[in-house]
Amino acid sequence: MRIAILGATGRVGKRVLHKALRDGHDVTVLVRNPDKLVELRPERLTVLHGDVRRPEDIRRSLQQAELLISCLSTDGGTVLTESMPLIIDGMKExxxxxxxxxxxxxxxxxxxxxxxxxxxxxxxRRSSTRAAEEHRKAWELLAASGLAWTVICPTYLPDGEPQGGYRAEKDYLPDGGMSISVGDTAAFTYAEALQQDYVNCRVGLAY
Incomplete structure (x- = not known):
């Protein structure tokens, strides 16, 4: 499969990237700092230097893709709401x-x-809702896009390796869920990319 990944240098994104390359997929990543992936130079990986807030960079990263995985965070600002309309337009183009x-x-x-x-x-318990509001706007744009989308919604996300035994639920957080490791979040994200069990919905993820 030909996969494009945004946010491939982040905690979840880098693990998803490793899984996709391990399984022999052709992967294109769009990153602001290619040096963060300097240790990865397999022949099936294409690293593009660019910015998700530039429509031409988005289009470049999607040219050969069959699927897009976005692990972008709010980045302390408005990167999600700035980039999502460009991502949607680029996917359609x-x-x-x-x-x-x-x-x-x-x-x-x-x-x-x-x-x-x-x-x-x-x-x-949130002292600020800014990040949640960014994610909400991005989700609402996807829901209105006509694309086949999934928003994976982990609860508290500490670093850690996959443990398995996590629970996933459509549109709700699994009852009593308190945390989910970065490793298991990446594992679920990659599995959903291949299996497509939760198309056009949010997915709550927790142990």
């Missing part, structure tokens, strides 16, 4: 039908407060 992105558990539905997202509830 280049004919890429499928996108999997990493979101946050804050944009899943609340069990206790029907009609609200988790970050909107009165008992939310």
């Amino acid at each position: 280049t004919g890429v039908p499928r996108i999997i992105t990493i979101g946050t558990a804050g944009i899943l539905q609340s069990r206790e407060y029907p009609g609200l997202l988790r970050y909107e509830t009165p008992d939310t």
Whole structure:
């Protein structure tokens, strides 16, 4: 498979990249700092230097892709809301039908407060909702795009290797879920890219 990955130098993205290369897929990554991937030079990897907020760079990264995996974070600013319209337009222009992105558990539905997202509830522990609002806008753009999309929404995300035994649930955080490792989040993201079990929905992820 020909896979494009955004955010490939991040915690989740780099693990997804390793899995895709291990399995022999042709992978194109768009990164601001190619030096962060200097140890990876297999023949099936194409590293493009660019910025996800530049439409020409997005189109370049999608030219040969069958699938896009975006592990972009909020980056402390508005990178998600700036880049998502460009990503959607680029996918439509280049004919890429499928996108999997990493979101946050804050944009899943609340069990206790029907009609609200988790970050909107009165008992939310978040001191700031800025990141959740960025993820929400990106999700809403995808939901209206007509593309085949999945937003994977891990809860608290400490570094760590895959343990297995995690739970996934459509649109909600699994009951009582408190954490999910970076390793298992990457494993689930990569598996969803291949299996397509959660098309056009958010997926809550936790142990």
